[in-house]
Amino acid sequence: MTSQSHRLTSGGLIDRSASLNFRFDGKAFSGFQGDTLASALIANGIKLVGRSFKYHRPRGILTSGSEEPNALVELRTGARREPNTKATTAELYEGLEAASQNRWPSLRHDVMSVNQLFAPIFVAGFYYKTFMWPAKFWEAIYEPAIRRAAGLGRAAGVADPDHYDKAWAHCDVLIAGSGPAGLAAALAAGRAGARVILCEEDFSLGGRLLSDGGTIDGVPAAEWLSRTLAKLADMPDVRIMPRTTLFGVYDGGTYGAIERVNDHLPSPPEHQVRQRLWRIVARRCVVAAGAIERPIVFAGNDTPGVMMASAMRTYIARYAATPAKRVALFTNNEDGWRTVETALGAGLQIAAVIDARPDISPAHRSLASKSAFPVLHGSVTGVDGGKDGVRKIAVSLTGDARAEVEADGLAVSGGWNPAVGLTSYHRGRPKWRDDIAAFVPDGAPPGMVAAGAANGDFGLSACLSQGFAAGAAAARDAGHSGKAGTAPVADDEAFSLTPLWHVAGKGKAFVDYQHDVTASDIELAQREGFESVEHLKRYTTLGMATDQGKTSNVAGLAIMAAVSGRSIPETGTTIYRPPYVPVAIGAFAGHHRDETFHATRLTPSHHWAVEQGAVFVDTGLWKRAQWYPRAGEKDWLDSVTREVKAVRGGVGFCDVSTLGKIDVHGPDAGAFLDRVYINTFSNLAVGKARYGLMLREDGMVYDDGTTSRLAEDHYFLTTTTAKAGLVMQHLEFCRQVLFPELDVQLTSVSDQWAQFSIAGPKTRDLLKEIVDPAEDLSNEGFPFMGAREVRLRGGLKARLFRISFSGEMAFEISVPARFGGAMARNLMLAGAPFGVTPYGTEALGVMRVEKGHIAGPELSGTTTAADLGLGKMMSTKKDYIGRVMAGRKALVAPDRQVVVGIKPTDKARRLRSGAHIIPKGQTPGPDNDQGYVTSVCFSPTSDQWIGLALVERGRERIGEIVHAHDPIRGEDYDVELCNPVFYDPDGGRQRG
Amino acid sequence: MRIVCPFCGERELGEFTYLGDAKPVRPEAGASEDEVFDYVYLRDNVAGQTSEYWYHGGGCRAWLKLTRNTLTHEISSVEPAAGVGARQAVK
Structure with missing residues (x-):
C-alpha cells in the first residue's frame, strides 16, 4: 500500500480515524472517510487519471465538482461497473475499485496516443469530411475502428442488480444548493413557517464555505455553518437532502432531483435502493447553485497538474491533500489569489503568480513580497510536462518579454460562470454582464429566482443577503407570513476581473x-x-x-x-436542457422493470386457475388462462383441441371477466346508446341482450360487445378486453361533452363482476345445479339473447345472459367479483357428472374463428362495419357517432378488403396469420396484393387449419382459389376463399 | 405539468389524458359530409392560447376544457367540458 504522500499532517474535513482502502487500476491505496476518489488520489500523489476522448492525451483532475471533464473512471466491478463516473464526486468507501478509461494496454503506456501524431486530420468536422466514401465502408470498417479508438468507459453489459426508487415530495420553497446563499434562504423561509426542501449535490453541506472559509456574523464560517445547520435541523418543516442534485425544471413548479442514496457504499444495504428519483412540487424555488470557475485556454492547458484555482483550494483546505508542492497561479481576477493564500497557509511553495491584469491590489503585492514569490504580469503560453505532470510553465510578459516558471502544479482562474442551467431550462436565454464577463440569469421559469453566485453576485456578503431575501420572499409568496428575522452578514469582498479567454x-x-x-x-x-x-x-x-x-x-x-468579430452577447448561447448532471436510466425507470414493469391484473378465478396448472398469457395488464394442460398432452395444440371438443361435445367454462363492463342508467340510457352504437338499443326489450358495434367519428369500427337491458332505465354494456378503459373514456366524452342534454349516468363495473362463459350442449344441465330451481332456464323461459337477474342456489343474486361466442348453446353468468373463485370451484363440482372442462383463451379463440366471429385482429382500426360483414347493422333512421364519415366514397367502395374465410387446398397444411393474398398465377408484389390473413387456428371440428382474411371483394369470390404468400416465413401455398362461418352456419346450436 | 381539476383540486399530469382541440363543435344530424369532415379532421396549429380537452381518468372521470398557452404551457383556466362540443344547448 502506498502511503498518503501528499496528505497534510493536519486540517481538512476528513476523518483521520477512519482509514479506507481502495484500488485504482488494480493498485492499492488508502484514504480517509470524507474523501472523494479524486481527493484520495491526489493525497496519494496520483496526477494521471485518464486518457482523453479523441487524442488519448494524458489527463489529470481539473475540478473538484460535478463539472469535471477529465477525471472519469469506471467505478465498481462486474454488474455494478459504472462508466464515466466523476472521481471528483465519487465518495470514497472501504474497498472501492476504480479503473481509468480509454487506454490500452495501460494508462501510462497507451497505444492509441499515436492519435496525437495524426491530430491534423482529427479536426472539427473530421467524421463528416473523412468518411464520406465509399458508403459501404462506414458500417463495416470506419465506425467499428472509430468506436474502438474514441470513447469513454465500458458499460457493465449485464443487468443492474440494484433497485431504484421514484418518489414525490411537496413543499413551499425548494432550494438548490447549501452554500451561504442556500442556507440563508433556508433560514429565512424556515423561520417564516414555510415547508422547505433544500437539495445539495455534495455529501457535505456548506458549498464553498467548506473550502474558502470567511467570517459570518463575527464567527468563522465553519462555526456559523454548524450553528446554522443545527438551527435548520430544529425546524421540523425544513428538510435537508444531501447527495441530491436538482437536475430539471418542468411545468407547473415540478422539479426533478436525483438522490444518490447509497452510491457512497460498495452496494446498497438489503432492501434499500441505490438511487431515488424525486419529483418535487414546489410553489417557489430559490436557485443557489453557485458558480463554476472557468479555465483559460492556452497551449498545454490539459497537462496533468493544471487545475482550477478553486479546486486546488478545495483539495488543500477541505481534504488536506496537496495537488502540488510548488504551485503557480495563472489568474485574470482577484478571486484566484485566494488559492495563493490557502497554499501558503498549508506550507506550500508559490512558484509565481501570473496575473493577466495590468495591476493588482496593494494587499496582494505585499503578500507577494512578504512570501517572496514573483508576480508576472502576462499570460501562460505553454506548459512543459506530460503524464507525470507539470514541470515548467512558459509565460509571455507585457512587451514581448518571456519568462519560465518551474512548478509542479498550475492553478488557473479565468473568472466564474454562474450556474445558469436551472434558470434557463424553459428556453430562457441568460444575459451578459460586462462587469463579471459572464452570463447571468435573465428571468427564470415561473416561481423561480436565482440568488448569490448563481445570480452573478459572488461575494460572501452578497450571497448571504440575496439568499436570505430570496428565501423570505419565497415564503411570503407561498403564503407564510412569519418573521424571517435578520440576514447573516459578512464583510464585502472585491471581485475585479479582466476578461481573458484564450492565449495564443x-x-x-x-x-x-x-x-x-x-x-x-x-x-x-x-x-x-x-x-x-x-x-x-x-x-x-x-x-x-x-x-x-x-x-x-x-x-x-x-x-x-x-x-x-462579434461580441459575446451577440454570439449568444445554445439552448439549455435538463438534466443538469447525467441521471441513470434505471432511476427514471424506478421499480418499473422486469415483472414489475407494469401493474398486473388477475381475474377473479386466477388462483383457482393456478391450482389447475393453467398456462397464462399476458393480455394488456391481465394474466389470462390460455389453456389447461393435462398429463400426457404433448403440446398446447393437444390441450386446446381437447378443450374445444369437450365444449362442442359436452360443457366447458371460461373466465371472461376481463371484458369491460359498464352500467348505463337513466331515463335516456336507450337514446344515449342509440347515438354511440350503429344499431338501435332504445327498442330493445327489457330482459333481452343485443350485439352492438360502435364506430369512431371517422367511420371506422371502434369496438363491439353485447349490451343487455336489465330494466327500463338500466342497460349493462360490455366492451372488448383491450378497449375497456378507452370505451369508458369515449362514452364519458359522448355523455359529458357531446350529449349533455341526455339524462344518463355511466358506471364502470369491470372489476365488480366476475363473469364466466358456460358453453356446450350440456350447459343447461350444469346451470340447473347452480341456479335456484325456481328459475326457468328452458328455451321458452330463457330464450337465446335473453338477459336477466337470477337467484342462485344459496341465495346469491347473479346476472345471467344467454349469449354465445362459441356458437354452442351457452350462457354467461356474472356474480360479484369476490365470488369468482368460488364460482369456478362450484362449476367444477356441479359439472363433474357432465365432464365439465375449463377452457382458456386459445380454445375461446378457436371456437370464435370456427364461428366466423370478428375479434382484435379484424377490429384493426382500418375496417368498416361493412368490411366486417356487419354493414346491415348500420341504422338509417338515426344519427350516431361515425355515421356521416362511414358513408365516404372510399369507405363504401365495392373493392374494399372484407372479411372472408380461408382454408388451405392441401388439407394437411398449417396456416399462419400475416400471409398476403395474391390472385392465383400472379407474381406477389404490392401491385397485386389483395389482402392478408388476420386470424388462423387448427379447427378440431373441421380437422384442418382454417382462417379469416381481409380480401378485396372477398364475399363475391367465395370458392375462388387464391395464393397465400408469406415472405417472412418463406411460405407459398393455395387457399380457398369460403364463408367465414365454418361451424353451424344456421346457428341452430346456439338457439337450441 | 399540473392541472387544477375543478372537482379534485391540483393534480399531476399522469392522472389526465389529452384528447385535443376543444374548439370544433359536433355538427347536427343533418350536416353535410364536408361539415363533418371539418369537425373530424381540421385543426388549427395555434402558437398561443388554445382550448383543449383533457380527461381526468385517474380521478373524477370528468372531461375538462383547459385554456393553455402552447408557447409557455401556462394553463389559464380549467372548467368542466360539459356540453362544450354539443350543437344543442344544454337543457
Missing part, C-alpha cells in the same frame, strides 16, 4: 477537455461557416459530452465571438 501559443489549447475540442477547432469551424453557436456545437461537438460543457461553453463562445 504553440500546441494544442483545449476548450472542451472531455470532447477534445481545441481553440483551433473553433477557429476552423468559423472559417468553414459554422458561426452560429448551434452549428458550432454540432460541428465541433463542443459542450456535447457528459459534462455538457460546464467548463467549456462560455470560453468556446468567447473564442467564436473574437474570430467572427
